[in-house]
Amino acid sequence: MNLIGLTRSELTTVLSHMGEKPFRARQVWHWIYFRGATDFDQMSTLSKDLRGRLAAEHTLGRPTVSREQTAQDGTRKWLLRFADGKEAEAVHIPEDGRGAVCVSSQVGCTLTCRFCHTGTQMLVRNLDPAEVVGQFMVARDSYGEWPTPTDETRRLSNVVLMGMGEPLFNVDNVAKAVSILSDGEGLALSRRRITLSTSGVVPMIERCGREMGINLAVSLHAATDEVRSEIMPINRKYPLDQLMAALRAYPGVSNARRITLEYVMLKGVNDSDADARALIRLVQGLPCKFNLIPFNPWPGAPYECTPMRQIERFADILANAGLTAPIRMPRGRDILAACGQLKSESERERLQGYRARLATMTAEERAAAEAEHGRAIGTGTL
Structure with a gap:
């Protein structure tokens, strides 16, 4: 069992079954969340016997880094591989010595928003709590930010579920x-420093505010059902009247804690004075x-960015x-870490490499390779 991803009560139960006190x-x-221990032997306040038993029965499994890139503007991106071979990306966006870690919640996406390159990928599966929290811990590893620093000194100051x-x-x-990220004796992120971005899954919005108590951002991107349904198919299920009613009822929403409305600027689609x-x-x-987001183009994209x-x-x-309507300037475009670009490049590079190898094979070798490729897709090792 991986101890990362367990709640505090679940971890207490695990230790209790081993005969240990709370x-x-x-x-x-x-040791896990404040010190960032990657090995049970580092837990010097535990007896040697307990450390040995923990190591025999449990792990401290983080995602592994398949690739790390740093953009010219300091944005850092990690392609992370999970235990089953599936991959997702996380990004750190620095800002005046601090910054947010953008983490993923699923491998792939099911939404097919037409302006988003990430949405061109099929949904593979949900990420479990260890895999979500692990993305932030890998970012901490990368910056050497252990033990947990105070809010005043930490570089990784925020988490945004926007991957x-x-x-x-x-x-x-x-x-x-979120409960693990916000625990004051571990990673110690204030819930006011955690933001969840949704496309507008109306039935879950109230629960998000009631159970998690975190900031809410909504991918709005249009002012009418006609336009929003065209670029965001989810609007056909949860149209704007339902979405806006859910936002007005969001627990804790106030002038001191406003909802962020994300709005990508698409030339000739949603950018007129009448739209505003x-x-x-x-x-x-x-x-x-509002966050006004200049469209981040990608090969084959059906849209152009609105002129500045x-x-x-x-x-x-x-x-x-x-x-309030600042223009959010794109970050990390040179490493495809900008909004809506995650994971696509790594998938494309892998497919191009596969096709290049096929071109050098005999017909028999190619048939065998194609069969293996299909099995790899099915088992998640590709």
Whole structure:
């Protein structure tokens, strides 16, 4: 059993079954999440006998790093491989000495939003709590940020569930991961420093606020059902009237804790002055702020980015109506770490390499390779 990903009560139960008293679980928790221990032998406050028994029966399994890249602007991206061979990506976005770690909640995605390259991949499976929390721990490893620093000194100051997948389609595992991330005796992230981004899974929004108590961001991207349903198929199931009602009822929403509305700027699609005015009407009375996101193009993308002059005009219209609407400049584009680009490049490179190898094979070798390729896809080793 992997001890990473267990809640504190679950870890206490594990130690109890080993004949240990509850305070031992607190010590192990401290070593895992405060000290960042990767080996039971590092847990010097435990007896040698207990360390040996833990090592014989349990692991401290993090995702392994298949590739780490750092962009010119300092953005760092990790391609992470899990125990079954599946992969997802996490990104650190630095900002004035601090920054957010963007983590994935699923391998692949089921939403097929037309502007998102990540959405061109099939959903493979949900990530479990260990795999979600493990992404943040790998980032801590990369920056050497152990033991857990104070809020004033930590570089990895925030977590955003904005990577691959829809977090509210994996709400049980995500809620468990949030409880581990926010535990004050471990990773110690304030829930006000954790943000979940959803495409608008209306039935789960209230539960997110009630059980997790974290910040909410919503991929809005259009002011009308007609446009939103075209670029985000989920809107056909949960249209804007239902979504906005759920946001207005979000537990804890206030002017001090506003909902973030993400809005990708697509040339000729959702970027007119009329669209901006429609947004103002749509969000009337909702404590919210906008993030205007210049579209991050990718090969074969069906859209273009709105010219910056029009994005600025769009932002001014919202600002003149009293809405906060900063333009979120793309980060990590040179390593495909920007919004909507995660994982696609690694998959494409792997497929290109596979096709190149096929070209050098005989017909018999190619048939065998293609059969093996199919098995690898099915078992997740590719």
